[in-house]
Amino acid sequence: MHVLGGNTILSGTIIATGGSASSSYGVRSESGTISVTSGRVTATGGTADNTSSGVFSNSRVNVSGGTVTASSGAAGNFSQAMNRAPIYAANCGIIASTNTDGSSAAASYDVSSITSYKYLKIGNLYPLTVNLNGGSGTTANGVHMAGDNVSINAGAKSGYTFSGWTSTGGGTFASAANTSTIYTMPAGAAAITANWTLVYTLTVNLNGGSGATINGIYKAGDVVSIDAGAKSGYTFSGWTSTGGTFASAANTSTTFTMPAGAAVITASWAANSSGNSSGNSSSGSSSSGTLTVPVSSDADKINVSASVSGNTATIKVTDTQLKEIISRTEAGTVKIDMSGLKVDTVAIPAAVISAAGGASGSTSLAVALPTGTVTLDKTALASIAGKGDIKFSVETVxxxxxxxxxxxxxxxxxxxxxxxxxxxxxxxxxxxxxxxxxxxxxxxxxxxxxxxxxxxxxxxxxxxxxxxxxxxxxxxxxxxxxxxxxxxxxxxxxxxxxxxxxxxxxxxxxxxxxxxNGLFVGTSDTTFSPDSAMTRQMIWMTLARMDSKTPADMEAARDWAMKNGISDGTNPANSITRQQMAIILYRFAQYKGYDTTQGGMVIRKFTDYDSISEYALPALSWAVNAGLMQGNSNNLMHAGSATRAQVATILQRFCQSVAR
Structure with a gap:
């Protein structure tokens, strides 16, 4: 495209490629300005003996919108994307490279060396907002041109599985299902979001079954195939769980639907012979089963018998087994594992506790129930050894x-x-x-x-x-x-x-x-800012809440405080001092009809007593007498600003000792 004179305004889609000649240009203007206002202009110089240029102007090149891509071909003397430094609007940007394909493009260029560039691309820049939603990826917000391919990576998020990318404002993902992918920028502002789904741990206890089902991580609603296998000398008696549902809990091979939370599933077995039964109990029905006492490691086990009556399991240990426990327990943990039984209490004979507590080495005792595990260290274990039979219980009430x-x-x-x-x-x-x-x-x-x-x-x-x-x-x-x-x-x-x-x-x-108790909210969803100062208007809002009011905003809280004589409503954004805090609380207590007796002269013990303003003395005397303010060392520090943590402490004392 060759214009001899006058200004040239380009818009729409223009693809101009120079042919092979002495000099070859994609777009050339002899004397006027080349202006690009919108659309997409691609100007490519061809192979030339002398000069090859994508855009050549003897005046100026202005870009106020759209995208301009200029590149040059091989030439005997000059190969340049543009012969003039382009002037572009504030909402436009440039990438530049000495490569003809732009594969090593930089985010800027050197005006003084404009003729050394063989590739230039100018276009509208649009903001891209990236929300990783807690993912560990490093992709950050940025500005890009329409059509730019942006590499994005959501990383990982503990306790979650990636569920895909979504966008607002347009644009496309090469693969929205992958944490690491390419996003193609639209012609406008856009936001992309990494989405995550909570996953939960499934703990599988086969209780000696030969099945291959293992622990795993799943989403709520996932259907998991499980198989308890078989156990020599036992008959499968069913699956139990702390949550979720089984397709058929009576079958060794079935499916389990994951709940919205961690779950433990347990395969239960009944011994084929009744030799382990300890007899009936007057407190309820009794059944027998075998539990495992792992000593020092899970691979080192002693099988002992247990009887179940109601919610309590009682174990029986022979002299031979007891000697074996003592000999093996030198520096490990005796674990009474009842997690496969439907009980919340276990009774352990005194002999077992004494044997474990009397073993040399660093020995601890762990009692595992379906409802939880309690582990006593060596000192705790020694404190109960030799004092009789022991019962452990863990119960969610x-x-x-x-x-x-x-x-x-x-x-x-x-x-x-x-x-x-x-x-x-x-x-x-x-x-x-x-x-x-x-x-x-x-x-x-x-x-x-x-x-x-x-x-x-x-x-x-x-x-x-x-x-x-x-x-x-x-x-x-x-x-x-x-x-x-x-x-x-x-x-x-x-x-x-x-x-x-x-x-x-x-x-x-x-x-x-x-x-x-709804007195405070955080400064964000995850921060409280305990050392930050509390403002006067924050106190008005807090006391209004304590009065069972729900002010729509700070101005409404201010009106409430003024109406009820609690504050004059001045300086709402100022940090509140401890002295002002005492005065406002004192007036609030009077308003509510609480006891505001000032008591004795305990306040005189503070070395900064003489600096207390006369008008504040009754309120501070009451606050000290009521235990709301205790000072630091010998100082009441009444003139200092009250932090959010200090105010929380004072308000708790007020609620528990004054507003009863």
């Missing part, structure tokens, strides 16, 4: 069994928490402590659809109403929640979302209380 005080602390989590009672009875007496020995508890847990498994933890509620975290973690490989403690009691498996609130921090329980 209904939430309705929570006490009123426990429900108040848990707030909105009272109905969703999983409540687990873990008990040990020594010679008929319940025992909760074990001479500073440690007890590790693991309980099967079915995570909820969409639940962040990294936020699962375990709480113990003390008698004074405070929350003690047990640093529980969810083991995705086993589908169990695991925690270690020094005493046994009632524990609660909950989901606490704030990753920046350490479980050993002084304010952990108070933040949990405030969150559970």
């Amino acid at each position: 209904a939430n309705k069994n929570l006490t009123d005080s426990q429900r108040k602390v848990l707030g909105t989590q009272a109905d969703s928490a999983v409540v687990v009672d873990v008990n040990v009875f020594v010679n008929g007496t319940q025992t909760s402590t074990f001479r500073d020995g440690k007890i590790t508890v693991s309980v099967p847990y079915m995570s909820k659809s969409g639940e962040n498994i990294d936020s699962i933890t375990v709480w113990f509620i003390k008698d004074d109403g405070t929350i003690e975290s047990k640093n529980g973690v969810y083991n995705a490989a086993t589908g169990y929640v695991e925690f270690t403690t020094v005493h046994l009691s009632r524990y609660l498996i909950v989901n606490f979302p704030f990753a920046d609130v350490a479980e050993n921090s002084w304010y952990y329980g108070s933040v949990a209380y405030a969150y559970n």
Whole structure:
């Protein structure tokens, strides 16, 4: 395309290729400006003795829209994509290369060396937003031209399986089902999203069966083929599970439909002879079965008999077996494995406990039930050895069994928490402590659809109403929640979302209380920002919630505070000081009719007492007397800003000691 004079405006689809000549051009203008406003222009210079150029202008090249691809052919003297540095709009960009195919294109070019480039591409740049949804891939947001092929990689996400790419704004994927693929950019802004589906661990316990079914990872609703095989001397008595359904639980070979959570399936067997039966029990029907006591390793087992009465299994051990346990237990774990029986309690003879506890080396005792596993370390085991028969129980109880005080602390989590009672009875007496020995508890847990498994933890509620975290973690490989403690009691498996609130921090329980009772929300879905300052308007909103009000916004909360004499409504965005916090809480207590007795002069013990403003003295005296503010060392620090963690602590004390 050769224009002798005047401006040349190009749009639409134009493909111009110069032929073989002394000089060959795709598009050439002798004197006017070449302007591209839209569409796609492809200009290619042919083979030439002298000069080959894709776009040649003796004036200027302007690009305000569309895409221009310019490349040159072989030439005796000059081979150049463009002879002039192009001028392009702010929403356009350029890639450049000395290669004629552009395969090594860079994101910019050197204006002073414009004639050295054999390939130039100019076009509209569009933003691409990439949402990996927690995937470990490194693909980031960027800007691209229409038609660009962008390499994308979603990576992996723990506890999930990749379910495909989706896009908004157009564009196409080479293979949307693959984590690593190519995305072709549309002519406009676009967003691509990596989608994930929760997967859960299926633990398979064949209990000695010869089947080949093994543990696996599956999505909710997956249908898994299972086979228990056979077991010499036993008859298959059925499959049991902690969740999910069997097509036929009575058949050794069947299918299992995965639930929306981790599950354990167990093959049960009945001995062909009744030689292992220990007789009938007055407390219920009795049946016999064989359990395994692995000593030191799963490959080293001693088979002993067990009788089942109601929900309790009782084991019987011969003198020969007991001697074998002692001889093998030097530095390992004696494991009483009842996970294949439908029981939540196991009774163990005193002789077994004494033998295990008296063995040399570092010995621990693990008791596995379908409802969970309790492991006593050497110190804990030694504390109960020789004191009589032992009963272990792990039971998941209904939430309705929570006490009123426990429900108040848990707030909105009272109905969703999983409540687990873990008990040990020594010679008929319940025992909760074990001479500073440690007890590790693991309980099967079915995570909820969409639940962040990294936020699962375990709480113990003390008698004074405070929350003690047990640093529980969810083991995705086993589908169990695991925690270690020094005493046994009632524990609660909950989901606490704030990753920046350490479980050993002084304010952990108070933040949990405030969150559970709807006093606070996080600064994001996973952060609380405990060290950030609290603003005055945040306090108005929080107190309005405590008054059972639901302000639509901060302005409505401000109106509520002013109307009820709690605040004058000034400086809403300012950080609140501890002194201001005391005053506002004092007025709120008066508004609610709570006791605001100032008490004695305890406040005088603080070295910064003299700097307290006179108007704030009644409120601060009340706050100190009521135990809401305790200061730090000898200072009340009333003038300092109150952090979100400090406010959560003060509000918990207020709710539990003032607003009763």
